[in-house]
Amino acid sequence: MPTSPSEPLPRLDLTGDLTDLLVALVDVASVSGDEARLTDAIQAALEPLDHLELVRDGDVLVARTQLGRAERVVLAGHTDTVPIAGNVPSRTTGSGDDRVVHGRGACDMKGGVAVQLAVAAALTEPSRDLTYIFYDNEEVEESRNGLARIGRERPDLLAATFAVLGEPSNARVEGGCQGTMRAEITLTGVAAHSARSWKGSNAIHAAGPLLERLAAHVPAQVEVEGLVYREGLNAVRIAGGIAGNVVPDRCVVEVNYRFAPSKSPAQAEAYLRDVLDGFDLEVTDVAAGARPGLDQPVAADFVAAVGGEPQPKFGWTDVARFSALGIPAVNFGPGDPGKAHADDEFCPTADLHTCRDALLRWLA
């Protein structure tokens, strides 16, 4: 059974078996908005560690070394999950290195939190100063996001040379993230009764060339610091017409442009306007991407310690918040991102060990 508020706070063993730690984390349910108890448990486990200074702010917990190192690295992870679907408490299958933890949050992203906690306990004198951030409300609307709130209210807590977000990435480095822009294109015409359609001009028909252009568009593949980002430009919504006997005078197409992190929002808009030249376009929403930062020495060390080929991250993630603060950031965590939010999400022990060992190699 999941622990309940009336029970004693579960004790998290940060120096024991890493898979058992993940089991314990999953079994403290922490759907978005309900992270307090898990945050309390993490705080209780970190408080005895003399090498860490703790700052609790709402359900954000920051733990820092203060060793005066030349560089500072952030290891960040969110503690909330999407709603439970009969998958808490956790269950495990297999044994030893083949053991797998199944349950809500195992993949997204209590596996990453387990790794960060193990590293926090193990590294009393890391080669770089470290800031561990455990934050709430990542799975819900932007306005509730704990990391965003700290970025607004306490940006000093995020100061760093480099940041690693423990989101699931199959224990490989996924660098940066692409930006995303939405725009509406409005096609206009002249309304008329459809029985005398030659008196009108059909705005839905006018969308044909736009859709053809979108279909024919070959998205760029942009290399940024050695990673190749595949862009995308898609109509995501279309709506037009008011009645079955009226030639419509308006049709609106919403497009979503996912752009490489080497482009600023202004450059992305200029590109979009160029591709869709001749159409009446209004940008409605934009979020900048994040460069992977792999051209920095601290990141090169990181990649060398992790091994393997870094991959680009296509979806937008919280690494962009660090990027907006001028801090290069990557995603690196256990679990398959394709299983995030799935009812059968899980995390393999091997991924936990891979991530922990890589971080220890890099930061010892």
Place this chain on the structure above:
Amino acid sequence: MPTSPSEPLPRLDLTGDLTDLLVALVDVASVSGDEARLTDAIQAALEPLDHLELVRDGDVLVARTQLGRAERVVLAGHTDTVPIAGNVPSRTTGSGDDRVVHGRGACDMKGGVAVQLAVAAALTEPSRDLTYIFYDNEEVEESRNGLARIGRERPDLLAATFAVLGEPSNARVEGGCQGTMRAEITLTGVAAHSARSWKGSNAIHAAGPLLERLAAHVPAQVEVEGLVYREGLNAVRIAGGIAGNVVPDRCVVEVNYRFAPSKSPAQAEAYLRDVLDGFDLEVTDVAAGARPGLDQPVAADFVAAVGGEPQPKFGWTDVARFSALGIPAVNFGPGDPGKAHADDEFCPTADLHTCRDALLRWLA
């Protein structure tokens, strides 16, 4: 002020000034569903006429001669109007032949009703047997239409060689009416996160070639019995997409095909499927058109009596109900159809006289 139910039934003078008769008809408000009082007044005016046999069925009133003529002609008009917009009671402007009646229903179509009543009173021994039909609920949904109800329940009352509907047509003959067909074309794709759009297939983009084909389509101009019908094929609605970050897997386009009355619904569907070959099309609604019937001797006599060049009717009207019963039918009535339903609708005295005189020449 409009008459109210508590007042005596207004007396309609069928043999006096035709414009005064139209004023009296407009001043008895008769918005759809509220035609009883006007129908009562018409019935009271026709009852003294010995040459007419009356049948009242709900708010449908049928008046017939029974002279044993070889041909029978229907003159039909609806008594209801769209809602009043501060335009009842009527007002008149000008004088003599330039007098104009302004008010709800003046154009659509109490002008036509006034003409039919004047003809009914004047022609005691017409050259063809005549059936006058005054019916309710033309301006609302099909299921309430009085003419449709009589067609289902008492088709014998509609039996005729030819029918003239007194809908406004600028006092010119508008022959038959076009058919109308609606169909939905569904485009499908494969849903994907828009950050990894190459894993999906965009159903909205797939609508591009369909819209291009519709835009490029040149509607046929079909000659039927000397009248040229301009067809039309238009997208009237389009909808696709479920979220701003999802490559959509479904997009639906509704098209409206207006087809010449020489085509059956089956032929219209075959044509539509041919034009839109390769797309997944479902016909959702169809109403057959009506041939003008101008190749019949009775119609030729009618056109000769009216004078001028008959015009094709593009919009669907109740003439199609007669056509469905095998009765050729035309629209012929006073007033500009472009003013139907307009708040400033009106009817010129000259049109009233033109229509009345033409019918008298033809039927005397």
